[in-house]
Amino acid sequence: MKKITVILVLIVVTTILKAQNFQQTIRGKVLDKETHQPLPGASVILLNSNPIIGVISDADGEYVIKNVPIGRQGITVTFIGYNNSEAKNIMVQTGKESVINIELVEKVENLNEVTVSAVKQKDKALNDMALISSRSFAIEQTERFAGSIGDPARMVGNYAGVAMQNDTRNDIVIRGNSPIGIIWKLDDIEIPNPNHFGSLGTTGGPVSMINNNLLSNSDFYTGAFPSEFSNGISGAFDLRMRSGNNSKTEFIGQVGFNGFELGAEGPFSKNSKASYLISGRYSTLAFMHFIGFGTGTGTAVPYYQDITLKIDLPTKKFGKFSLFGLYGASHIDIGGDKNDTSSNSYNMHGMHTKFSSGLNVIGLTNLYFFNSKTRLKTVLSAQTSGNIISVDLFKVNPEYTQQYFRSNNSQKKISVALHLKSKFNSKNNIGVGCYLDYNIANLLDSIYLQENNRFSTLRNVDGNFLTYRAYTQFQHKFTDDLTAYAGINLFSVSLNNEISIEPRAGIEWKFTPLQTISFGFGMHSQMQPNQIYFLQYNDTINNKYIQTNKKIGLSKADHFVLGYSFLLSTNLKFKFETYYQNLYNIPISHLEKEFSMINAGADFIIPIVDSLQNKGVGKNYGVEFTIEKYLDKGYYFLFTSSIFDSKYKGEDNIWRNTAFNSNYIFNLLAGYEFKIGKKSFMTFDAKTVYSGGKRYIPIDISASNAAEELKYDYTQSYKNKYEDYFRLDLRIGFKINGKKISQEFAIDLQNVTVNKSTFTQGYDANTKEIYSTFQQGFYPMFLYRVQF
Template identity: 45%
Template sequence: MKTPRLLLLITSLLCIQTAVWAQTQTIRGRVLDKQSKFPLVGATVAVLDTKPLLGAATDADGYFIIENVPLGRHIVRVSYLGYKEQTRPNVVVNAGKQTILNLALEEAITSTDEIVITAEKDKTRTNNEMALLSARGFTIEETSRYAGSRNDPSRMAQNFAGVSGANDSRNDIIIRGNSPTGLLWRLEGVDIPNPSHFGALGTTGGPVSMLNYNTLSNSDFLTGAFPAEYGNGISGVFDLQMRTGNNAKREYMAQLGFNGLELGAEGPFSKKSKTTYLVNYRYSTLAVFDALGISFGTGTAIPNYQDLSFKVDVPTKNAGRFSVFGVGGFSNIDLLASKTEFDPNDLFSQSANDIRQKTSMGVVGLTHLYFFNKNTYSQLNLAVSRSTEGTTIDSIYRNPNTKVVEALVYRGTRDFRQVKYTLREQINKKLNARNNVNIGVILDWYQLTMVDSFLVDGGSRFRRLRDFNGGSGLLRGYAQWQHRFNDQFTLNAGVHYQQFLLNNTYAIEPRLGLKYSFTPTQSVSIGAGLHSQLQPLQVYFRQEDGTGIRTNRDLEFTKSRHLVLAYDNSLTPNLRLKVEGYYQQLVDVPVDADYPHFSLANAGAGFGIPTLDNMTNGGTGRNYGVELTLEKFYSKGYYFLFTGSLFESKYKGYDGIERNTAFNGNFVTNGLLGKEWRVGKRNTLAIDLKVTYAGGRRFIPIDLEASRQQNDEVLLYDQAYEQKLDDYFRFDFKIGFKMNGKRITQEWFIDIQNVTNQQNVFTRSYNTTANDIQTTYQLGLFPLVQWRLLF
């Protein structure tokens, strides 16, 4: 009985401590016009659930300050004459950090003298006013809240309808059966390379994200028929924004958890200046977990990485500003089969190679926002990014007793480096409450080094796959127009153009979106458009064996035609139902005559980008399905989210036979539930649950007898993707505690992933030592612990 009494004593002391301190905190922020981005002067911001009512009005630059707000969750309402009122629920106020809100109001359209204001409680509304459907805004609080997300925006997005993960080792975002390479990453208005540690060039995911939720702001996630400003992506867009540091007070953060040891700071450079800084550094702590005997599915290999995120914001006259931002990191891992005892259940110990890999990614950008007047602004982005991937492979041999023979044979090397210089200029003009026009140009210049060679023909010779050092560019332009017939009916139309200077391939892409709100709580939307994307750059520089000719140089863009129909119903102010149906047609997908089953539509199913020489744009594909989202936003102490997707994903290779894609799992369901309790007056205890059930990944079967004869894996390509792995199931449980002290906030949580220790299949491969097919499983029962300090 001692343990329950001790827990009761600790809980009582925490409650007494918090009650004595009776803390409050400040809410501050800015209110802007949603279309023109110009500050609204005199807007009213109020905290609705306090007694007495707390509130403030915005100043000449649109800023507001509300002091002495009690700790906890609150409802904040912002209103302005002639604009639609907005209500922001679940604003979290902590002792260790001021709460910053950036709010945007939409001007109301009326045919009479009476202004009708309606409340907007849909927290999923996007930052981009041109996104009418297949889009969801999300808060960074969701990234840290959901069980199983590991504070990773990519893993959090896998809970949304139409998105499939079902891979514990990577955070790839597979949207509506498309390859994960079809995703466009954008940060602060700039398209960026893969923001993941250990990410191969041309891919869009990896084991650990470089994106740090402590530095991000509310962002947008789009899954189809996206607006004209987004190009060079065919499946979806992750449009991320970094938050601005506190302009009135210096604040600090320390965090220790699965993703690493982190330190952060933000604040004004001086008391007299509104110039702010925000910086966060993280270093891997996975070695500590490995020492505790927790497996990451990588055998004895220890992933090492570190990353840095920062933003400096400088306000200028007339509501403009300069911003400098950056995200970057380094990672390396050694997968040394020669140092690993053979284990039939360990994928890496089965390998016949010692693999050493180093990767890096970094982007630094400058943004200048300038207002010509309150209805017209210009935004200039200048950025440079760099991605590298270096790999060396040595072959090893085991004797019949599975012991490693000492002889090592050099097998291959890869040195990929990409530097991209970006210039983006856009001008936005709000003509009136009904019409808004946005035009822009984007120029990306790539400076590339791509050199790799591998041992072939049974080890008798080396083949140089690529040997390129040079540059090329991607030129893009877009124009989009929003017309609001009234407060119920909105039209978005636009066109996007892009041209690849390497081979002068170009594409003209019309886009269209319509939304009709036939009641205050219900709407239907339709979206259509053509989208196109470059092939992964290493594809263009693949050389034909023996000639050195780059036979893929003239490949065209892969193109995707989207059609989406959506129905949205706010059943109650905090309960939303959304249904979407879609059809997507892929054309001009690269295929290869020598491998008739092959299509680049399946890129991303393995660890890298498959590339063959002599590819042509003869492939096609189609994806179609229906998605359901039922979400209760956090209120009365709990929330839930249910998403379900039924879909088909097909492709045709060079032989014209329609097959399942590697990503055609046919269904994905996610169920999330969270509950929060007050402990004392200021502390909280939270429990979050997540269940995922999804169709298994498709695979190409192994010809066991042929593999044994050749002592190497032989696949049955004529049966490509006919079979599926077993369906994927995972149950995650998370419990967290937040304690608000006098000037600090501490948070603890334990996130137990795969509570049932479900044996989800990762892959099946031929093992040359065992001369048999071996099954490797994904993550088993896996507890994650995190501590966070705000002060």
């Protein structure tokens, strides 16, 4: 081990001492933001270059700036009749070309008028229809922010209004809503849970399948989102995969939390603009377990692997075709060693669980321009996801094992989507679209009922149904400083023949060059997870199974948001938002009067409750503050705070806290970057979070002892919280540039104060005691990346 350390140090020192004036290329496209048409003749200048280095975009809107010195660089883009745009803090490295696409907004004012340009909001959403509760994020942040470990979901947990429920998973709670209310879109394809070890119907998991090395800047929404988004009442990810380099072949190798990774990209030929992008990853946690580091799962070993592919094929007559594919598989065996009494957040004492999950998505898109103002995007996709689960209960003294739960569930979807967008002029643009989804559910599971001493079938179904969605949205710019948006979404489900019509609207007014006020409203709805619709009730009197949930309707929510932002300087922003959300049509149970589907997602699996009715209600309201210093002169910081309340009513008509009502959360992040010599960089990043504790349902110890199994006191559901949560994460990174290779070393130190925050409580039938499971303890994670 000492020899390896000495060799690594010598490599680093030698690389620094032999540093040359290394350079790289910045390339990309200049596009109209609304139409995505190329803008030939745009001026692209390298900031702070002396003498000035600049180029003009060609007939396809493409530009290439060669011989750019490595390090942080920036470009400014100008074009007649359009607002200027800048891209700053581009990390130029020798191992990979920097591809920066710039979208320009056409000016509304007459060119002869004298106008004062406002300072651009650097986190403004890429989607021009999004005016409030939205922001874009740079993919570099998914690693740069301490504790994010390359995961977009963990990274957005630092934003105002967002909370993480579990250190070992990436489920996110937005404004007190369940994580299952989040919409995931990847390259305009709606996808199910994109996480390893994720359960059907949920949206989180311990390890993301989304490879951040393959993403470009993307959008995140926390409420009142545009009408093109449907089937979600919480928030949305609109992730965009980047295209492979169409002029140069490049490779990447990486070892980190998300896996051992190998990737490649490049053109298919020198004379073609077609490109490919592919990457595969394999479980790092399995290797970490092998060398003696705990994974938070006791003696269990988590195995996972994923492959991501994108092919771009532009044509002259038929537009641009893109083929996208995502494959992921994972499995784990927890609790198989009866002598292992360690606690973890995945399994209870006296329980042996085998869990496997899988996801396959393939999509084909075509982007076709009818003219310079109108484009049509056609999306064809197919996907399948599933779980195989077995759970056994056991006792040590006396020795006893009972099969408890078996499940083999999968769901499939074939989808066709059309998105038409047209720009009438600099003031008006419109978008219309539709989705047709054919859904297939193959569900088979059963559970042991101790009181009847037999297994009961929960679902044994091969079902299918259609969903149809359509939307239209219109944006009008009264001036460059005053913009209004209106849209409507139609959502229809063949299972219950329900049709939901949902208006959306927003307005944004820059009443000074530095200050903006905005308002948004939206009606939103969401289907229940498939397992809920096809749950079977065992009618023992008539000796048959009945699907009592098949006709339940959509859950619905009305979002109202008011926002204000103030650009204190070019790189410093203050933002405030307040909101109220009215939730209704929530499925509840007349048999379990405290139950509501509003709390589904608080556990790893979807609850098993039949005979549901759409009579439940809920409400979320709160205020959020953000102070953000964008990366400039080597440092950044971000402070966010959220103070909120989240309530619901079940069949008993009593207002209760939801499972996600932690009431408050505060985040503080900061980072500093500096050069070592001419070609190397060191980074230091820190994050701290303080929030209210997790709500819980207390265990009824008397009933549990009598039954010799876990029993809850549901009359006290979510009344109390565990102790407040605190965590401090640190990250140290080092980047080295060689002549044609760039390398990065980093270490993430999570929960460096080793703070013990309670995650949940369980019941041990062997000892007849209640025990606590804690959030993740101190956990170091290393990263090594090489690009060439």
